[in-house]
Amino acid sequence: MRSVKEVSVAIIGGGPAGLAAAVRLYDKGIKDIVILEREKMPGGILRQCIHDGFGLTRFKETLSGPEYAQRFIDMAEERKIPYITDTTVLEITPDRKIYAASKNGILEIQAKAVILAMGCRERTRGAISIPGERPSGVYTAGVAQSYINLYNKMVGKEVVILGSGDIGMIMARRLTLEGAHVQAVFEIQPYSSGLPRNVEQCLRDYNIPLYLSHTVTDILGKERLEGVVVSRVDEHMQPIPGTEKTYTCDTLILSVGLIPENELSIGAGVTLDGRSKGAVVDENYQTDIEGIFAAGNVLHVHDLVDFVSREAESLADAVAAYIENGELRKCSLEVETDTNITHTIPQKISGEKSFLLSMRVRQPMKNCEIVISQGGQIIKKKNFKKALPAEMIQIPIDAEKLNSSENLEVSAIC
Amino acid sequence: MEQYDITIIGAGVVGCAVAREISRFQLRTVVLEKDMDVACGNSSRNTGMLHAGFTYAPGSLKAECTVEGNQEFDQVAKELDVPFKRTGKLVIGFNETDRANILKFKKIGEINGVKGMRMINREEMDKIDPNAGGEFAMYVPSSGILDPMQYTIALAENACSNGVKFRFGSKVEKILREGDTYRILTSSGEFRTKWVINCAGMYASQISEQLGYPNYPVRGFKGEYYVLDKKAGKNMPIPIYPAPNEKGGFATHATPTVDGNVLVGPDSYLTDEPEDYKTTKEHMDGLYRDGLKMFSEMKREYFIRNFAGIRWKIYNPSTGENQDFVLESDDAHPHTVNLVGIESPGITCALPLGRRAAAIIKEKEQPDNNPSFNPCRKGIRRFSEMSPEEKIHAVAENPDYGEIVCRCETVTRAEILTAIHNPLGVHTVTGIKNRTRATMGRCQGGYCETRITEMIEKELGISETDVRYSKAGSYMFTGKVR
Numbered sequence: 010m011r012s013v014k015e016v017s018v019a020i021i022g023g024g025p026a027g028l029a030a031a032v033r034l035y036d037k038g039i040k041d042i043v044i045l046e047r048e049k050m051p052g053g054i055l056r057q058c059i060h061d062g063f064g065l066t067r068f069k070e071t072l073s074g075p076e077y078a079q080r081f082i083d084m085a086e087e088r089k090i091p092y093i094t095d096t097t098v099l100e101i102t103p104d105r106k107i108y109a110a111s112k113n114g115i116l117e118i119q120a121k122a123v124i125l126a127m128g129c130r131e132r133t134r135g136a137i138s139i140p141g142e143r144p145s146g147v148y149t150a151g152v153a154q155s156y157i158n159l160y161n162k163m164v165g166k167e168v169v170i171l172g173s174g175d176i177g178m179i180m181a182r183r184l185t186l187e188g189a190h191v192q193a194v195f196e197i198q199p200y201s202s203g204l205p206r207n208v209e210q211c212l213r214d215y216n217i218p219l220y221l222s223h224t225v226t227d228i229l230g231k232e233r234l235e236g237v238v239v240s241r242v243d244e245h246m247q248p249i250p251g252t253e254k255t256y257t258c259d260t261l262i263l264s265v266g267l268i269p270e271n272e273l274s275i276g277a278g279v280t281l282d283g284r285s286k287g288a289v290v291d292e293n294y295q296t297d298i299e300g301i302f303a304a305g306n307v308l309h310v311h312d313l314v315d316f317v318s319r320e321a322e323s324l325a326d327a328v329a330a331y332i333e334n335g336e337l338r339k340c341s342l343e344v345e346t347d348t349n350i351t352h353t354i355p356q357k358i359s360g361e362k363s364f365l366l367s368m369r370v371r372q373p374m375k376n377c378e379i380v381i382s383q384g385g386q387i388i389k390k391k392n393f394k395k396a397l398p399a400e401m402i403q404i405p406i407d408a409e410k411l412n413s414s415e416n417l418e419v420s421a422i423c
Numbered sequence: 424m425e426q427y428d429i430t431i432i433g434a435g436v437v438g439c440a441v442a443r444e445i446s447r448f449q450l451r452t453v454v455l456e457k458d459m460d461v462a463c464g465n466s467s468r469n470t471g472m473l474h475a476g477f478t479y480a481p482g483s484l485k486a487e488c489t490v491e492g493n494q495e496f497d498q499v500a501k502e503l504d505v506p507f508k509r510t511g512k513l514v515i516g517f518n519e520t521d522r523a524n525i526l527k528f529k530k531i532g533e534i535n536g537v538k539g540m541r542m543i544n545r546e547e548m549d550k551i552d553p554n555a556g557g558e559f560a561m562y563v564p565s566s567g568i569l570d571p572m573q574y575t576i577a578l579a580e581n582a583c584s585n586g587v588k589f590r591f592g593s594k595v596e597k598i599l600r601e602g603d604t605y606r607i608l609t610s611s612g613e614f615r616t617k618w619v620i621n622c623a624g625m626y627a628s629q630i631s632e633q634l635g636y637p638n639y640p641v642r643g644f645k646g647e648y649y650v651l652d653k654k655a656g657k658n659m660p661i662p663i664y665p666a667p668n669e670k671g672g673f674a675t676h677a678t679p680t681v682d683g684n685v686l687v688g689p690d691s692y693l694t695d696e697p698e699d700y701k702t703t704k705e706h707m708d709g710l711y712r713d714g715l716k717m718f719s720e721m722k723r724e725y726f727i728r729n730f731a732g733i734r735w736k737i738y739n740p741s742t743g744e745n746q747d748f749v750l751e752s753d754d755a756h757p758h759t760v761n762l763v764g765i766e767s768p769g770i771t772c773a774l775p776l777g778r779r780a781a782a783i784i785k786e787k788e789q790p791d792n793n794p795s796f797n798p799c800r801k802g803i804r805r806f807s808e809m810s811p812e813e814k815i816h817a818v819a820e821n822p823d824y825g826e827i828v829c830r831c832e833t834v835t836r837a838e839i840l841t842a843i844h845n846p847l848g849v850h851t852v853t854g855i856k857n858r859t860r861a862t863m864g865r866c867q868g869g870y871c872e873t874r875i876t877e878m879i880e881k882e883l884g885i886s887e888t889d890v891r892y893s894k895a896g897s898y899m900f901t902g903k904v905r
Contacts, residue, residue: 047830091826097827110824110825111818111826112818112826113822114818114819115811115818116813130869131866131869133727133728133867135728135867136727140702140704140707140729143893145899146897151869152869157875159873162876162902163903169655187904227701233898259901272830272831275654280717
């Protein structure tokens, strides 16, 4: 049993966020760290993402998920950063004590700082209340991806996909390549909820139709799935009677959204943001519990892993400063948004530090302008020909332009 | 062809309770079940209430068995090692009509022998549950909550360890009477038996007719439910029911489960189809609307799952009145016990009914006592319910307790392995779920289902195409990828 009693920084999760934070911390001179990973090896969800398209921003080349993860695993191993696998954290206390279970026993760690990097989970059939029978053959996209790519098991032959999230579209292609027939992808919104490049590369290139403003309204089959009923929805996303159409299929793949996995954060007393479903953080990625930080998909769901790595590195810079100085600048200014913006990261700032402002728009907007201001004073403006909910917007904010007394206002204007 | 003294048709809670009570005697007993596990029908599709017995007509079998089953349940839960909380119940009222209805049923409860019921004011309600609505309430201390799946499994496992055989995938197709004995043709072969006990639930009227008893007219009262996240259950110490209507029916209510979730429902509407368990948008929307009115934590972000169950009630076609449970046995139908119309509160009544069925057989057969009968059964020890010290010891003793497979419900590899090797030989994913709670949490198996199916294959040496979700045809994989 590797008994780690006290560390400077404990990182919960060895996925892309955890690994990037660990490497950056080490390079900043904080070497007394540990990564706790529940799986057999680090890499997180990237391990099952065997398609390419990762790393264009970060490494200027296109990598598969495992390849992208391996770059960071190699960096961690070169630095001999300790990671403990097959270990599930059971509890984090507000005073940063961590209890974890492994086959070697119950681990107890006292950390000066804790980095939450647990990633996210998928929304399920129950979460979106799809009516109908309860047969086998209904899988979330990530579970189907795991079965096919990690366990080598084929989940079905005649497939319908609900939700145009990125994983759903990637699974449409994957299932097609493995010989399944993907009949269609249905999306309840009037626009795709995934990246435009995935609509092109995963659906159009394979002649898989995408139906917008449609949803599954019934599930048929008492044993294995026998079919789904799909209906068109109105502008309030309510099914329109009379538009029902039955698709005979043995498999329904759900790609209906991701939720940051914050059960441990809640246990630690961290306040969550009802909009992002992740922690409320300041410009240092510190939560409202001192010494507990969060980055990556546990904080807010990203569309590109490259941005996760970058965010975790910024977090690591702040954590390094926290370890060195014992505290960070208080952040008492709020970041406020108009109704066109769903949420921002961070939600709190000091007004004295430069930071990267991340946000998403609520619905697709054309020729819009993101305006960032303080007390009516415009700090930054950025024009977008097209802004999509599927694409996170990130705008660097320069400390020199900020004051430290007024809340920051973010709005999207058409 | 297998030969038995006693054949029980149906492995719902009643069939399993009858089996457990008969296992006290030296009788070769088998339970025939069409599905692949116990409690696949309405035994698992209910609120999990241990009812007190204040809404059932005095003198009825329902009333008698409910009060009996309620009073003994602390002992039963201990013997069978099943989760149970005697939470009590609040039946809340807002106005004088509510008060009149509540008092009417309080009186009935008193006649039935329900102990300790009393009217309480708002001040006292605040002490029990400040979040409860209403101006006043009837406090029913004897009500409780249990896990109906775990309970049925426990009854079956206890019966099994005392010698009863379970035959799953054995749908009864025909019952042939040969003198005073029976030949039962099933989807898995033929069984010869002296006694037949009808515990077939929604199909009990059909079996009843095959045995020569009436084909009792039944009506299906279907109800749908929402299952809410444990976050919604944090501040819910006690089930809260609205005042009943004058027939003793309750509108939609929220009930905590013994595991800390919340059930919202059931509503009630008629159905004709025996296994019509589909959920519908109309009723889910209705539950959401009604749920919002009475339960502040009815939030969409807490939705985990939906399910439906059906109470098949015997009714009198000429008056439309619902009837009492039927438990009968007579010489015109030798060596049979006929149980029909066992619906809510069937969980509470299961053992009292089982005892009555066993008594009929005991009287006729005068069997010897089963010398090795043990009323106790041990459940799977749950890591999530251990103290910190117990966890350390458990992992030291068995390292598989240190491997968390289901993160949401903190279920370990040790528990899942024990479940896969359960005494009844059930190996469906749903079977593992009902025995361990793995996949029952908020991610609904997103993290652990892949691991559980892999464990089922490896432990039982079966291929991926043989893994079943719940029913015989509910395959999960079409083969290997390549």
